[in-house]
Amino acid sequence: MQNTSKKYSITTVVGFEPAPEDGMNFTPAKSEFVSQFDKLLNDMQQVTEEVVRVISHQDFHQYIHGLITDSGPRFKSIVEESYDNKQIKKDIDEKIASDFQLIEQSAKSCENVRDVYEFDQTFSFEDFKSTN
Amino acid sequence: MEAAYGEEMNEYDDEEQDEEHEEDANEEDLEYDDFRNIIESNEDAENNQLTELRKANFIRRGTPIWHLQKGLKTGEHAISFFAKHGNNMPIKFLNCNRKKLPPSLFRPYDLVVVDEDEDVLDMEYFTISAQGVVQIYADKRKNKMTVTPTEFLTLSEWMQQSTMFNVLTSMKFFKHYLIGKVFNLWKGNVRYRMFNKTRQDLAKGLIQTRPDFLPSYMDINRILYEMQCRQTFSVQRATRQFEIEDFIAEQKTHREGSKSHYSDRVEDIINNKLSSLVGAICESRTLREEEDLENTKMGQAQKNKSMVLQKKEEELKNRVMRLAHRNH
Numbered sequence: 001m002q003n004t005s006k007k008y009s010i011t012t013v014v015g016f017e018p019a020p021e022d023g024m025n026f027t028p029a030k031s032e033f034v035s036q037f038d039k040l041l042n043d044m045q046q047v048t049e050e051v052v053r054v055i056s057h058q059d060f061h062q063y064i065h066g067l068i069t070d071s072g073p074r075f076k077s078i079v080e081e082s083y084d085n086k087q088i089k090k091d092i093d094e095k096i097a098s099d100f101q102l103i104e105q106s107a108k109s110c111e112n113v114r115d116v117y118e119f120d121q122t123f124s125f126e127d128f129k130s131t132n
Numbered sequence: 133m134e135a136a137y138g139e140e141m142n143e144y145d146d147e148e149q150d151e152e153h154e155e156d157a158n159e160e161d162l163e164y165d166d167f168r169n170i171i172e173s174n175e176d177a178e179n180n181q182l183t184e185l186r187k188a189n190f191i192r193r194g195t196p197i198w199h200l201q202k203g204l205k206t207g208e209h210a211i212s213f214f215a216k217h218g219n220n221m222p223i224k225f226l227n228c229n230r231k232k233l234p235p236s237l238f239r240p241y242d243l244v245v246v247d248e249d250e251d252v253l254d255m256e257y258f259t260i261s262a263q264g265v266v267q268i269y270a271d272k273r274k275n276k277m278t279v280t281p282t283e284f285l286t287l288s289e290w291m292q293q294s295t296m297f298n299v300l301t302s303m304k305f306f307k308h309y310l311i312g313k314v315f316n317l318w319k320g321n322v323r324y325r326m327f328n329k330t331r332q333d334l335a336k337g338l339i340q341t342r343p344d345f346l347p348s349y350m351d352i353n354r355i356l357y358e359m360q361c362r363q364t365f366s367v368q369r370a371t372r373q374f375e376i377e378d379f380i381a382e383q384k385t386h387r388e389g390s391k392s393h394y395s396d397r398v399e400d401i402i403n404n405k406l407s408s409l410v411g412a413i414c415e416s417r418t419l420r421e422e423e424d425l426e427n428t429k430m431g432q433a434q435k436n437k438s439m440v441l442q443k444k445e446e447e448l449k450n451r452v453m454r455l456a457h458r459n460h
Binding site: 012036066 | 233250364365367368369372373374375376379380383387390394398402405406407
């Protein structure tokens with residue numbers, strides 16, 4: 001299933017749960033989206049954190065050795081504690097939640113074709129041909 | 133006997149007191165009459181004098197009306213004069229200037245009567261008559277004097293406003309308002325000057341302002357800006373649909389690219405810019421040694437140079453030495 005109104009989108013596939021009372025399922029699920037985006041943000045911070053700082057660079061060590069200590073604030077901690085970062089995380093989570101709410105409502109219409117789906121799962125053409 | 137003698141004495145005393153009361157009453161009658169006569173005669177004389185004054189068609193020097201006019205010194209005198217006599221006097225109007233006061237005093241209702249030529253009138257002057265006070269701005273810049281009446285107040289309105297102003301300015305807040313305002317202005321200016329001085333002192337010591345550091349600083353800023361522009365994620369504007377695995381993989385690829393970009397830029401900063409800066413600073417450190425060597429050669433080369441040129445070179449050297457000293 002996909003939301004066609006979006007230009008740049010990530011798709012998820014809608015399927016039927018085996019038990020009819022469980023309704024529909026999504027692959028990947030909402031929790032996977034949340035975890036993937038969380039990981040993505042952490043990786044972005046990690047990349048910036050891994051850039052060598054001038055004061056810890058080997059070529060420059062001879063000039064500033066003993067003059068400057070690397071005890072200053074860390075990039076990652078600055079970003080993690082910042083309001084913007086928290087807000088962006090919150091916005092992403094809210095966006096995923098609202099999109100899934102929307103597609104869950106849309107997917108309800110597919111519940112009507114569960115009989116067709118189940119028939120398709122159990123139907124065997126060979127059996128049908130042998131019986132007839 | 134003693135009692136009878138006492139009664140006689142009392143009677144004598146009573147008679148004496150009665151006589152004294154009669155004499156006092158006569159004296160009081162006399163004084164009252166005298167006073168009444170004096171007052172009446174004075175009033176008559178004054179009335180006669182006023183009548184005489186009112187009869188005058190013009191003011192001649194030395195006459196009582198001239199003395200009366202000379203006695204009108206301030207705006208209040210003029211207003212009380214017109215309030216008392218109205219239009220019945222030969223003096224029909226009086227011109228006034230504002231009273232000259234130090235700038236710290238704001239007294240807009242204090243006027244000084246000008247009984248001379250109109251040339252002594254200021255750009256802004258007042259004409260007081262029995263009808264009221266007219267404030268006039270005269271434009272004396274032009275050859276012909278154009279006058280524009282700007283405001284008219286009746287005498288009672290002027291007095292009311294003047295009294296209100298005096299009452300208000302006697303209050304502590306309004307009394308010291310101008311001084312306080314000027315003081316605050318002065319204080320603000322002093323603070324701003326101190327701030328400017330501190331800023332200049334700081335600017336002199338800032339690393340960005342030193343000539344040796346400046347090119348490297350600009351280059352490093354440019355490189356940092358490039359790093360800032362390169363983002364660690366990529367979202368294209370074109371319409372595209374992703375599976376989540378593909379999206380994550382694409383982001384990873386872009387992130388790796390950004391990482392190598394950051395590393396290259398940092399290497400550029402350290403290997404090229406900072407190293408060359410350190411080299412330049414080290415070179416400037418050796419200037420003092422060269423200077424010492426040059427001093428030993430003095431005498432030969434300088435013979436061919438003019439004193440002005442020598443002085444200029446000396447100033448330049450001192451400047452370079454100061455900068456070199458500050459760089460360290």
